[in-house]
Amino acid sequence: MSTAAISVPVSRTGHDTVPLARLAAAELRWIFRRPRTLAVLGLLALVPIVIGIGLTLVNRSVGTNAPSDSGAALLSSAINNALVLPIAAMVMTLTLLLPLASAMAGADAIAGEASHGTLRGWLLAPVSRGRLLAVKAFGVATVSVVAVLAMSITGFATGLVIGGTDSLFTLSGTTLSVGQAMLRILLAGGWIVLQLWAVGAIALAVSSWTEHPMLVVASVLAGNIVFTILGFLDSLKWLHPFLLTQNWALAPADVLQDPMSTAMLGEGALRAACYIVVGLSLAYARLVTRDG
């Protein structure tokens, strides 16, 4: 009786599930048509350009007073250096703006959909809750990748425009070819993406507990700030290996050494992987029991 005549010619799949790729494509279309997402990504892409221009303008006034903290040191190395500029820009934004982008994507993914009543639509289609989380995690991960990629590209391009191809100095003083430099930038970018995935996984976990996307963004950013503060407290040294934000400002600079030192990078990557596993597990545990 369900084959009854209807005005639309419908071709049926005969399956009870939709291919994951189709769901993922629909999710990406949704994410990248959202004006807010585009605005955040656009602004992030502008950051390296602004820093590049800013550094060139103040070039002469930096002079001799050697900066003490590592972030500022990195920044001053980025002057006329197309290798350091994109990485310095990403390290600077990693303190707040990049995690913000991931947290926003994570917030919209589940809590945002729940608040619009659209999560129910997925569940009624039906999309199983496990597949839903997979699609959502893929979407959040993609936002992080696009953000980092955009900053790498604009940063490298800005650096090249300002300093040319012979401005690719490592912090150890050696010069790299364009190809080698791009590889280094991608490596640093990849490491930062991994950290952002960890932030996104935590955001998804919070997101599946609430219907308020604001709450997700606020709690993830608050957590980020608290972690950073805890990282400054020497009396809590035993805690530091467990803090996701540990060495965020230092580790990416390691790809700028020649030869690269990988200890901090490896440790940070492992830490991020743990956060991803824990975050996604928490999100899944909540999502399967959540009322739709």
Next chain:
Amino acid sequence: MTSTAVETGAGISEGVPAPAVPLAARTRGLRKVYRSTVAVDHVDLDVPEGAVLGMLGPNGSGKTTTIRMLLGLVRPTAGEVELLGRKMPDEAAHALPDVGALVEGPGFHPFLSGRDNLLRFAAAEPRLAAPAIPAAVDGALERVGLTAAARRRYKGYSLGMKQRLGLAGALLVPRRMVVLDEPTNGLDPAGTREIRRIIADLHEVGTTVVVSSHLLAEVEATCTHVAVLQSGNVVAQGELADLLESGNAALLVRTPHAERAVEVLRENRIGARLTPDGVRADLTATPAPRVLQVLVQSGVEVHEATRARTGLEDLFARLTEGESAAGDDVEGDA
């Protein structure tokens, strides 16, 4: 308020016969507790295949909660649910592809157009092959009368347009069952009529429809079956016609000789009283032909005789009498 069903009108609650038709959905001993509030209790619902079942009840009577459990969105605290022969919510993946639903108002993204929202919705629809999606979406939009506004942002839609878009989502593919929770909310009279037409169309092609509503006229106009909920309990269910007749057996006789008619009927020990344009004869002990026979034999002119049929409103008032205040604050219904 968790007490058992109110057994008013004799034979209504237990009067549901063993179903001859297969059931599209069925619940047994359904119960849902939100913290300390019992939203739904002892719900045994039968939805025969091909029926249009109206779920009727005041706000907070558990209609939406029951529907959400029917669709596997909420896991019941106790009891079982079967939808298209599948146990819910565990086998939802196999039942839901054939079910279209509009629950708790339409859910869409404000920054996308109505059409883009539906395209996104359709992407997750297992019964729709990818190449067929645009045509199915346009067809559904056409069906609910949204073609003209399809490319406008959802943000700018009126309440009625939002409701139509939600309905379009439920109608994307031909379904075995369609569940509509308060589908006429926010619609103007013309929109309400269109919903009725759509429900009638669905019924015609054999689709089982479950409609919840607190509007009695709407249910009376569109449904073949009714389930009345009150404070989380089903107080009556069955075919609409049966429910309307039960406990109300009377024959309305239009006659110019009303007083004489009452006299004659009472002489024959048939209960009767005057009405504005005739007589109302009680049928609880006497069959209708006997009443007419008595009247005609006594020379009373009978212009018209009809079986008394109260509106759903009377029935509803009778069923929920004395408990009307209790059900208003139960959580879980919008």
